[in-house]
Amino acid sequence: MPTEQLTKDRPTASAADIRLRIAFLVSSVGDWIYRLAIPVLVLKISGSATSTALAYAIEFIPYIVIGLFAGVIADRFDRRRVMVLCDLTSGVLALAVTGLALLDDPPLVAIYLCAFLLACVRPFYFPAFQGFLVDVVPEQRLSRVNAWTQTVDSALGFIGPVAGIAFVAALGVWLSALVNALSFGVSALLIATIAFTRSGTAEPVTARGIARDFTDGLRAVWTMKAMRWGTALMALSNLAAWIIEGSLLFLVLEVEKMPKVVLGLVLGAQGLGAVIGGVLAPRLTDRYRLGPLLAFGMGLSGASMVLPVLVPTWWAVLISWGIEGIATSVVIVSWVTARQKVVPSEVIGRVASVSRAAAYATIPLGAMLGGWLVSGTAPTRTLFLCGAAVQAVVFLGTALSPVVRIDDAGPRNARAVEAT
Template sequence: MSTPRLSRLSSFRALKHRDFAFLWGGAALSNIGTWMEVLALGVYVTKVTGRAEWTGGVAALTFLPAIVLSPLGGALGDRFDRRRAIGLGALVQMVLAGTLAALAFSGQLTVRWVALLSFLNGCAVTLFTPAFSAMIAVSVPKEDLHSAFSLHSAQNNLGRICGPALGALVIAHADIAWALLLNALSFGAVLLSLTQVRATAAGKPADFGGLWAGIVQGFKVARADEGLTLALGGTLAIAVCIAPFTALAPVLAIQVFQQDAGATSVLVTAQGVGSLLAALAAGTLADKLGRGRLLELTVLLIGPMAAAYWLSPSLPYAAVAVLGLGALYMLSLTGLATLCQARVGSELQARIASLSGMLLFVGFTLGVWLQGALADRLGFRLVTAGAALGFFVFAVLLRTLRSRGFAAFEV
């Protein structure tokens, strides 16, 4: 008789595990600062350069290191203590964010400095994120994996809601320097949360020989498993065709709708609201539809929703469309990440997470730069909506060629 209640609360099950709860809380506070910085830098670059290509290009630099460093980050995450790795990554990011703030306060911030420090921050994120993903996976039992990754996405999008709103407020009443400083301080929340995580949750070093051998093993496992291959391919396609909407919001708000940082904040916040609501409902939806069916449905719908966003005639329409897009984006990537983690043992989870991250980052880097560059030459709406509809064609072909699509790999 308790089944309905459990179904309603299934999205929150992972929070009953102590280690996950501390990891979640620290990351949530830090992400508020991160999204303040994302807004501040996006507005700064857009206003200084006036070009979508520069806005997309600078954002892409954060993800560029994934092309080379993601497999290394995965091997390190499976080889060394994950808690220490995450702490080192937070310290490095704190220093980089502090440097941006210092340059802004001193009046020496330039687009070149933003580009360089974004690239270095991307190196840190690439090297240490696989350890965090693997630590999440070992902090909960397997039956709560979907809940854990949904809540992980929820905290990221909670930051996406609060961060841009706070960032816009700070920029309006002070300067972007203060938004950058608050982001630097926010990494202290991650460091504090790690002091409360039990050592057993950090994972055990993997015994797979040298780093190169570990990297090669991760690729071999992914290639040999049809479910992993399908999930990783879907991640890459979403990254190229859909994910650029997260970085090109300032262009839509400032250049297309002729508005300002407040309009950018509205779009980014609306995306975050949609993602957060979807994350809170993900467990219930997965229980009712099945995880594979839910993933398949979101993959089919995300392309048309993205096209509707890019073709919106005004800011209010765009805000509604991006709310739905944010929900579908969260559900699709969470479903793909859960599928990847559930198909391997703990000794491989960081490496598989790194491959997923690599494809997401590489695809985003290519997609956001290419869409931005083509938009400056062919028209912003034509390029972005065309990419979204191109993904829809890919999803339909995938569903047609595979009789059960992602549902064939129910986890």
């Protein structure tokens, strides 16, 4: 059903809105530089594929472990200061990587430690950004800003590996790391210049208080039916996607014996689809209710996985994964926007971090299940059939659960914030 909000009534972006988005872009680009500079440095030192892969994979660990608790910090402390501190910490660590890269024989342990600490910063930045976005962006613009951030993420996922490697190769590891540090500094400066006032007095920080806040965050997810169902369904949808995505490389290169360019085309189609979905999402959220739009996105994702089951060829996989990218962006933008409108501002950091940790937790399980399925007979059909079956359950769960009525779950608490 079309919403009552008319396109012509959309508020324009404020100065705080623009600075926050530019800071997000600069900080995200900085993330991509260090993600590639550190593995290149490790490869240069060790010459080991295993050591290099470890340097890249280490970034996912903190999201699952630290991510559960990071939202407490974002809700208890000044979110702007948390984001500035995160960027400054990342900048200092990037400077440490710069120094290590200048050594003749830098110790691998120190490089891994820097990579791990850099990865630990992002779980704190994410819920703080989500909460601060709610603080400074008018509710009517939330879907558009969410779509913008999703488009940035998708575009970086699409061009990041190629552009990042070219950047590191052109400048060298130490200079790339220095530019990385400067990018985090620019992001911190932009966020620090956003003026706002948050009402209320911060409570003294105690272990008991933090534990209570964490429990309150879990309770908020559990007691709000739409959030509880949505968090579980998003995690299950991740499971469906990673059954396929975790084994795409092996499926294309080893099972189907396709050239590497085909794998690049498939992943590129997914990235391009995600960008297209990010562009379309705010137009869809302007016209339709978020609950039915979530169900549509989940259904489109499942339907896209059926094509390779019917026609198990590389071009069918390419089309399928391109449509999957569109569906993923529509789902993410709709879900994040709904969460921002329904969850009280004072607990949104905890709810966001718990939701993300739950979603990330199913990725290893999906990847392992896909690895087992791809080793059997008719691997393309089997892999996509299993993913489609799980996603069909997700679609039905979304359409029949309180998630489809999330628009009526009630407005979140009024913001105790004035932003400029």
